[in-house]
Amino acid sequence: MDAIKASDLIRLFETWKALFVEQRDFLISLDGKVGDSDLGITMSKSFAAAAEAVAAEGEAAGISKLLRTAGATMARTAPSTMGTLTATGFLRASKATEGAEVLGTAEVAGFWRAFRDGVAERGKAKLGDKTLLDVLDPIAVTLEAQAERGASLAEALAATSAAAAQALQSTKSMLAQHGKAAAFQEKTIGLQDAGATVGYFLIRSMADFVG
């Protein structure tokens, strides 16, 4: 597809919901190595609630309003750090897409830039701290470059998904600085960050969805 319409966005949240049902146990085991194993549960719960809420609201609400509903729903469903960060990302994406009828490459770039900025502000992590941000930043940067060169949405997201996969690999060599994982320090080396994995899953799934 060339652009994501409101009706597509509702289906995208269904896709994300299914994704986190499928990846629930994988995320639990990943997070369990250095965290408290609640990531898989948090993500599957919050995306299930968000998918339901946007479906109930319907496409007439428009893209920005649907994203706001998704973010607010997640904030209420998952009182954990990752739940709150993801919720913030969608609320900021909602602001960034105000007035947009559809999401083309430029709007999707704006969506992820706002998502990244929201997560950075709320989580107070820096690049290289082994967090979600280490995947979100390359996502935003790649999408902006793709938008500048006039890439189609499918092209742009495919390139971004590849960049995110690489960024996720890079988190393996990083040392955790935040959350419960920070207490494990050296033990986190060699492991991909669980939060960053969620970021990668989101963009890969979005790329598959439009491709």
Add this chain to the structure above:
Amino acid sequence: MKKFLNDPVNFVDEMLEGIYGAHKELTYVADDKRCMVTAKPRAGKVGIATGGGSGHLPLFLGYVGDGMLDGAAVGGVFQSPSAEQMYQVTKHIDQGAGVLYIYGNYSGDIINFDMAAELADLDGIQVKQVVGNDDVASSIVGEEHKRRGVAGIFFVYKAAGAAAAEGLSLDDVIRIADKARSRTRTMGVALSSCVVPEIGHATFSIGEDEMEIGMGIHGEPGISRKKLAPADRVIDEMMERIFAEQDYKRGDDVAVLVNGLGGTPMEELYILFRRVSQLLGERGVKAKHVWVGEFATSMEMAGASVSVLHLDEELDRLVAAPANTPFFKHV
């Protein structure tokens, strides 16, 4: 562990049931006992909310009442309440004049209060924040933003609460809260550990004859652990750090809070205040308002903290204003 408990899992909720039963001026919203609000909100007044983990009574919810706070969200023992709980409290206490959050500098609380503020903003409620960071021991001068919030937040509640009760605007209440925050310093000392009910054993171990200066109210490591010294020497060391932080001149007024951490008798707290008073006297500084008792505890931890608020004329008036809450009454 030797505690009065039923099932440890119900520790917080049974505590809350007891509090609502005893204090009818308090109620809760969103069908959630952890979302406490005053039963008699005042139209047009700036709302003040706080929140944080349980295990610190009278902090946080004990200060919901006239002349202090309008609402408090509490989490499990030493755990942040959720953004949703804070948001529910915010929605209820907003009386059209905006809401101020006053809470301690802990990452879990910050992320959830920020999120709650963002949710409230979507509803058109103006929310501002002042984050308490009075604990001198938790970071060096120049990095005060890293300091934890401890018992001194009481002075911020008191000053901001009185300002809001006078009908001041949100901007003025923020200014006053921030002034009280920036002029308050606290030093603590622990003699024994706290026990989180669901964990069931001491958070840390400390020798029978040892003290830890600067320990946090969740058992965070302090500055130094050493042999317990006579009470006067302990206060000398703590007050030296407090005096080093602000320019106290002869003739200045301060408010002093000597706070028990949960397992220390009142008698000992007064022995500590005695020395605080002597040291202030030597400097020609007057303890104009003094409170001695339990204000911010850490379960059964034995120990104490001293908070000093460097008064100015405005803070002097506001700190002394009347207040009536379940855990703090002042006429």
